[in-house]
Amino acid sequence: MSDAKSAKLTLSSVLKRTNKAEMKMLLTSWGKLPLWKINFSQTKYELIQDICQICEEHDLSVKYANELDLLYVADFPHKKYWRAYKMTQPTGNVLTEEQCNANYIRNALEQKLYVSFSCSVSVMEKEHFLWGRVGIPDIKQVVYFIHFPTSKFLLFTKRNNKLKSLVQNALRRILGFKSIEDLPLSSPHPAALAQILLHSSDPHDSYEYDKGRYRPVQRLEEEHPLKKTDSRVNICDAGKLARNKRILDHQFGDKIQPCLTSLVLETETRFRGTKYLPTVPGNSIIKCKTTISGPNVLEGLRKLALLGYAKAPLPRFLTNISKTGRQCFKITDAARDDESRHSA
DSSP states (O other): OOHHHHHHHHHHHHHHHSOHHHHHHHHHHHOOSOGGGOOTTSOHHHHHHHHHHHHHHTTOOHHHHHHHHHHHHHHOGGGSOEEEEEEEEEOSOOOOTTTOSHHHHHHHHHHHHHTTOOOEEEEEEETTEEEEEEEETTTTEEEEEEEOTTSSEEEEESSOHHHHHHHHHHHHHHHTEEEEEEEEEEESOHHHHHHHHTBOSOTTTOBTTOTTSSOOOBOOGGGOGGGSSOTTSOOTTHHHHHHHHHHHHHHHOSBOOOOOOEEEEEEEEEOOOSSSOTTSOTTOEEEEEEEEESSOHHHHHHHHHHTTSSOSSOOHHHHOHHHHOOOEEEEEEOSSSSOEEEEO
16 A cells, blocks of 8 residues: 555544544644645535645655544543553663653664564654554554653553554563553543552652642532532531541542543352342352443542442542552452452
């Protein structure tokens, strides 16, 4: 496939995924086309054809089309699902902050990968993250990654396991580490993962490597449930609501929680009693898997307890996620007694 055709396919693919209202903003950030030539009042199909035609006239290569694809992912990261990885065993050649820039990473990654196969590599810096795209021409295999500069953490999209493995190995060698391991942490919101992964000893306040970048958002005072009601309304159990808020502020902190979209709880416990299931032996293991999902499950759990729909204080493994960095938990019986234990 020629470069011109490949560039057109990549360009049209990105534009098809972009809402018409967002297209002008994306092309402005890209900065490779004279926007005065484009009539944005056309239908989306006509608009895409017009933009592709202008790109052909300006002889824009596949390199710039790939950069637009990466820019789209950086502008709308929530349209991907990101999984966290941690690099371990530093070799002693860890990059300094000055070396850890987009140009250095792109050139080094191209050199590492071109030994094995031909590929296109794009890297850019946006919102203090290093965003990367690696694609194999003609096969339509693309993997996206995010690196938090001077840290040991990477985020990858969950697709293309073989290509992702090759890129991971190349990156950890470039960044000065011997191995990389999967973490049980994923979200469509990279900033939330940064808050969790880069936390310091106080996960509710500040984060390592942040320099003011990845700080949690202060909770607005107006969000207090007791202040949303009319003064003439008699609030039942106002003291209980205030008590719940004090407990939950102690457990979660007073900042807005990182945005995770799911938690998974696996339970393995012995069956107790014969009243309802007389045919089940008393030592049988009952297994259950529960997935809690929503726009922000940590905020959801906090508000459930705040409003009295769940008992406060909540279990520690649910309130400690910002510190442990895990969203999958296994709850089992102790080996020889009836006391429960929690393991993640």
